[in-house]
Amino acid sequence: DIQMTQSPSSLSASVGDRVTITCRTSQSISSYLNWYQQKPGKAPKLLIYAASSLQSGVPSRFSGSGSGTDFTLTISSLQPEDFATYYCQQSYSSFTFGPGTKVDIK
Amino acid sequence: QLQLQESGPGLVKPSETLSLTCTVSGGSISSSSDYWGWIRQPPGKGLEWIGSIYNSGRTYYNPSLKSRVTISVDTSKNHFSLRLTSVTATDTAVYYCARHVLAVAGTPGEWFDPWGQGTLVTVSS
Numbered sequence: 159d160i161q162m163t164q165s166p167s168s169l170s171a172s173v174g175d176r177v178t179i180t181c182r183t184s185q186s187i188s189s190y191l192n193w194y195q196q197k198p199g200k201a202p203k204l205l206i207y208a209a210s211s212l213q214s215g216v217p218s219r220f221s222g223s224g225s226g227t228d229f230t231l232t233i234s235s236l237q238p239e240d241f242a243t244y245y246c247q248q249s250y251s252s253f254t255f256g257p258g259t260k261v262d263i264k
Numbered sequence: 265q266l267q268l269q270e271s272g273p274g275l276v277k278p279s280e281t282l283s284l285t286c287t288v289s290g291g292s293i294s295s296s297s298d299y300w301g302w303i304r305q306p307p308g309k310g311l312e313w314i315g316s317i318y319n320s321g322r323t324y325y326n327p328s329l330k331s332r333v334t335i336s337v338d339t340s341k342n343h344f345s346l347r348l349t350s351v352t353a354t355d356t357a358v359y360y361c362a363r364h365v366l367a368v369a370g371t372p373g374e375w376f377d378p379w380g381q382g383t384l385v386t387v388s389s
Contacts, residue, residue, distance in 0.1 A: 190373035201379035208371050249374040253313040
């Protein structure tokens with residue numbers, strides 16, 4: 159099984175901050191990595207697929223990068239609506255999600 | 265706009281079978297080239313893929329749940345269903361259905377989009 163970790167598990171940031179979340183996998187998954195945003199009481203929403211492709215309708219302040227075992231999700235300028243939990247998900251071997259990173263207000 | 269909606273009992277007794285249905289609107293399961301999946305999230309915890317089905321009925325399941333899971337599809341009703349047998353308290357979770365998007369040419373991977381709003385199923389006597 160492919161194990162996934164995310165760091166940090168939580169972070170506090172201010173509006174306008176640049177935020178970077180890291181996802182690491184236990185083996186190389188090429189670019190088979192997606193990112194989701196989940197707000198309390200809501201379903202996850204796809205942000206990034208194939209490591210770096212922005213889903214239609216998602217603001218351009220979100221970006222993804224990486225390949226192999228190390229991936230990052232970057233929010234260039236944090237907005238009030240971006241406070242949420244972010245999950246990575248691999249599809250290289252079955253489908254598993256990372257444990258999540260909670261972004262809250264500083 | 266494609267929308268998915270879960271439905272089913274919110275309370276299931278231990279050892280019994282959990283049954284949920286996901287109704288798709290704004291698109292047709294039968295004409296879609298994608299799969300349709302179930303994912304769950306225990307309260308306060310992370311996400312776990314349960315399994316996915318194609319409109320032909322072809323399925324694949326999470327190996328950790330495979331012995332207890334059945335996913336079926338009814339294209340005439342444009343819905344697909346989940347059955348999870350012999351439930352315990354650890355199966356208490358919000359259950360989501362989602363379109364399971366298959367890789368397109370030149371794009372690696374598969375993903376889930378959009379998702380239904382989710383339904384909380386509690387396993388308790």
